[in-house]
Amino acid sequence: MPENTSEVSQIMAYCNQHNIAVTPRGAGTGLSGGALAIEGGVMLSTEKLNQILHIDEDNLQVTTEPGVITEVLQNAVKERGLFYPPDPASKGSCFIGGNIAENSGGPKAVKYGVVKDYVLNLELVLPNGEVVWTGANVLKNATGYNLTQLIIGSEGTLGVVTKIVLRLIPHPKLDSLMLVPFNSIEDAASAVSAIFKMGVIPSAMELMERDAILMAQKFINDYSLELDDQTQAHLLIEVDGNEDAILMSDLEKIFSVVEQFDCGEVLIAENEAQKNNLWRLRRVVGEAVKKQSIYKEEDTVVPRASLPELLKKVKLIGAEYGFRSVCYGHAGDGNLHINILKDSLSDEFWNTTLNEAIRKLFSEVSRLGGTISGEHGIGYVQRDFLDIVFSSTQIELMKGIKNVFDPNGIMNPKKIWK
Numbered sequence: 001m002p003e004n005t006s007e008v009s010q011i012m013a014y015c016n017q018h019n020i021a022v023t024p025r026g027a028g029t030g031l032s033g034g035a036l037a038i039e040g041g042v043m044l045s046t047e048k049l050n051q052i053l054h055i056d057e058d059n060l061q062v063t064t065e066p067g068v069i070t071e072v073l074q075n076a077v078k079e080r081g082l083f084y085p086p087d088p089a090s091k092g093s094c095f096i097g098g099n100i101a102e103n104s105g106g107p108k109a110v111k112y113g114v115v116k117d118y119v120l121n122l123e124l125v126l127p128n129g130e131v132v133w134t135g136a137n138v139l140k141n142a143t144g145y146n147l148t149q150l151i152i153g154s155e156g157t158l159g160v161v162t163k164i165v166l167r168l169i170p171h172p173k174l175d176s177l178m179l180v181p182f183n184s185i186e187d188a189a190s191a192v193s194a195i196f197k198m199g200v201i202p203s204a205m206e207l208m209e210r211d212a213i214l215m216a217q218k219f220i221n222d223y224s225l226e227l228d229d230q231t232q233a234h235l236l237i238e239v240d241g242n243e244d245a246i247l248m249s250d251l252e253k254i255f256s257v258v259e260q261f262d263c264g265e266v267l268i269a270e271n272e273a274q275k276n277n278l279w280r281l282r283r284v285v286g287e288a289v290k291k292q293s294i295y296k297e298e299d300t301v302v303p304r305a306s307l308p309e310l311l312k313k314v315k316l317i318g319a320e321y322g323f324r325s326v327c328y329g330h331a332g333d334g335n336l337h338i339n340i341l342k343d344s345l346s347d348e349f350w351n352t353t354l355n356e357a358i359r360k361l362f363s364e365v366s367r368l369g370g371t372i373s374g375e376h377g378i379g380y381v382q383r384d385f386l387d388i389v390f391s392s393t394q395i396e397l398m399k400g401i402k403n404v405f406d407p408n409g410i411m412n413p414k415k416i417w418k
Contacts, residue, residue, distance in 0.1 A: 003048045005123060005131060005162040012160065013129025015042055021413050024156035026066065026098030029090040031297055032379025034101065034155045039413045046097050049162060052076055060168045061120065061137060066097020066161050083171035085112035088375070089283045097161055103153035105375040107204035110332030114375065116152045123163035124151060127406045137165050150401070155377050156412040158405040175203065175240035176247050177275045178254065181264035185209050185233040185327070189307035191261045192235070192331045196304070198253045204238040205332030212285045212328040219288035225281065231264055235331065236282055285328050286337070294342040298358065302370030304334040313364045314338055321357040335374035355384070362388045378416045
């Protein structure tokens, strides 16, 4: 548990000299096994690197250590009228350093982008203990290779991030939230692309199928949202900005779109408490599914117009192999979380045959122009499927980069690559 960059450097230098595996770990909220010490060795926690070092209101930047909880960082800059948009579901417990490692997204990504869109510079401790900065604290930088973006999403396999410089934007003053029920999940998914074609860019657009809502309600024991028998899915849609008239115009455009599909009565949140309750329902879905059964979560992403076809394929493959799935996710950017429940399936099926089904599912994702992780990373659990989306040449290029940074192979071994 190092407390500063110097201590991280000493740990890395010693481990590199003695060929000891090092697994960087933040809050441990990741969903692909990236923070598990598969090879033993040293687990390097960033929990004591937990200071927000400087909020630069003139340049709209913040410098932070990696062990700061994401929501704590967001609240600190919000007090200055500033906004750091990436907000994974675990924002109340995950660390900003882990978000860097996974290139996290969350609901706001549809309008504001993901972590990579806000990182300007990183202090990085290399596997040999040397400390470097990857970029510069500027908004434009065409000087050499972009090492900053290379580190983002590298899942702790290239080095240990010890300081982070993020760009910020002014915090929007207003937001409105609506919940739209649909009589089929395909109609809900089809409405997503149609809304964007109307010229509206929501600040969030989340899809939840019926079972996801039911499990979330049971998990938090809150049944205030009534579901009729026909409702099979919901879209949770948020718009934000600084002018009431523009928000109202956006809501009217969205309503004109969704009423063309087979939807029920639209709910518009009337106050902050109702907004918070609706968001809570969405944010606990992952935990609610975990409470229901052992599960495997597939973090697929496709062009958003292909969501209806992907959903159809998920259910067809589930019927073919005999498993139940619960789908939800960030529909606005085509990111669908597919939770496959073990229920009463045999261990043999779960550990062998199911991988065949997942490979078939990922092949469909690739066929639709998508990929197998939007924000959860590859880590330990998805390594076997990289050949679906990458050629052997691409894989060798990436392994070559890994070898340049970490020739002794001590950094988070057996993650991403076998």
